[in-house]
Amino acid sequence: MSIKKVAQLAGVSTATVSRYLNNPEQVKERTRLKVQSAIDETGYAPNTLARNFRRGRTSLIVVVLPTVGDPFLENVMRGIWRVADEQGYSILIRDTQSNSHEFDEYTDMVFSKQADGILLLASISPFEEPTGKPRASNKVHPPIVLGLESVTAELNQFPSVRVDNVAAAADGTHYLIQLGHQRIGFIAGKRNSLLTHDREKGYRKAMRKAKLPVASGWVVEGEQTLEGARRATRRLLSHKERPTAIFCANDEMALGAIHEIKNAGLKVPEDISVIGFDDIRYAEIMDPPLTTIAQPAEEIGERTMRRLCQAIEGSDGDSEAEIVPHKLIVRKSTANAPR
């Protein structure tokens, strides 16, 4: 009963107050002043709840990501926020704690009007199939855009923005091969992450192309964490055919790998070269500075968000994947193969 009070105080109708708020140009100067002073006096703030309800939209976007505090995602978020601010959306962040969740868990947020759209930056691979009862077919698919990751079969109907992870990883691997490395290990992410799986695919592809073998035990799981990568590295170091170079599916793991290699009394890059993926800000200050593959994080954020806005407005063109360019950044953690 708030707009009413203002109206009463200003001696106008609620409709006029509403118009003053939303289409000021439709109300006469003199009236405007009256309304404004009534608003000032009461300290009135429009009830967003009622407004959203009436308008049928929340102006809320849910961004689903594996972990906050990922320095790479920070940059992506920056791009997302820029567009969100510009378009009047607020960002709701859902951390999946690196677990995979049911697809419905997120889409329901749209169907129940908790949010207008969803930005999926998470590991989405094994979205468990909807439990039992099939989702009612009278529901159209909600506004969803995928960022960073490739998509599973069930998700390829949605637009996505990402680098070509296969090609990028192949490039990185190729670079190591050019340096003369023949025994190259790979530290993968979690089993359910399509993204790191694609990078592994790129690695294998480049190895195959160079006619180099991938010995059993050269590809290990690093769990996308510092600690997981350290464990993985230890396994690699004790391999009977120890690699002279290690490709890590992301920088976080590369940092862990470098640390562990040095701990073992070996030198990077003299004994073992290490290459990462993402170019997070810590890559450069590592000792040695990390060679890595950079993604245009902020741009990815911007573009996913823009596509989502389009999808919400229904002006959703095609659902093709947008591929953005990656770039190899050579620093000091890679060198010619030893001997």
Add this chain to the structure above:
Amino acid sequence: MSIKKVAQLAGVSTATVSRYLNNPEQVKERTRLKVQSAIDETGYAPNTLARNFRRGRTSLIVVVLPTVGDPFLENVMRGIWRVADEQGYSILIRDTQSNSHEFDEYTDMVFSKQADGILLLASISPFEEPTGKPRASNKVHPPIVLGLESVTAELNQFPSVRVDNVAAAADGTHYLIQLGHQRIGFIAGKRNSLLTHDREKGYRKAMRKAKLPVASGWVVEGEQTLEGARRATRRLLSHKERPTAIFCANDEMALGAIHEIKNAGLKVPEDISVIGFDDIRYAEIMDPPLTTIAQPAEEIGERTMRRLCQAIEGSDGDSEAEIVPHKLIVRKSTANAPR
């Protein structure tokens, strides 16, 4: 018109459907089944917008923080999320991009019902005074809890949870002094950050107590970034009375400092000791591993969130600050003073 459809299809009233949804125990088994099958058939999902509107609450909490992708805040967020999930709140994250904002900008979110409460983890120092017109006094102060930071005069009416930054920084400084350091530099955060200002206070306090001088130029601004810390470090290194130890107001800056010191051809800790604050996960894998002061991040998150829930429910007890314990973690970036 959706609950209506379900009601119609199930041959009951909307009230019954609503009850089934919110207080299932109040509806008879037989009716429950009818309603459930109607829901299944229609794929009905309650409109959260309408529900929130009716109930007068959003179940949304806004967390205001300086930058996402801060590895320390990640841990705080983890604690916040745990409580939020448990209490049925969703978390809206606002990144201030390390700038300070007007206080109203956030409180308005509560007054306009965009959110039920606010968790302030950001640099809040110079909340510019409300512009001109004083905020209408008929507004009670909204549910706000402060985390990590101390408070300005205008904010000390709100509960807060944090470590004793002054004491903690004094402890760290004292540790360096014990190691025989006499020339100790300090890399501060941004000028408007009360938090790092408190840490600087602790540093100065410990120096004073040990009767050690703080030469002009020994306290430099590091902007809370890797890059800013590197610049600050360069200035410290070129000081005519170069410090033999550097206290950094947080780990992020400590990492930058170590990198820059090594870049300059000096050794940590042989030539210069470095100590940080926060104990982020990268502290341990740095070369050398970083000595730092740890905060119970997750616990801080949990406790701030719990207090906020209380504040929202109105069972807000006192607004005293909760102080949680800090802890010095000695690793390899500190050693006895040279010579």
Add this chain to the structure above:
DNA sequence: TTGTACGCGTTATCAT
């Protein structure tokens, strides 16, 4: 240019 009046989907109150 402004006012009247209805409806958005839900929950809650009061009967039954």
Add this chain to the structure above:
DNA sequence: ATGATAACGCGTACAA
């Protein structure tokens, strides 16, 4: 245990 209905605060079609 269930049904009828008022109310939440706002936006807007329509009338004036």
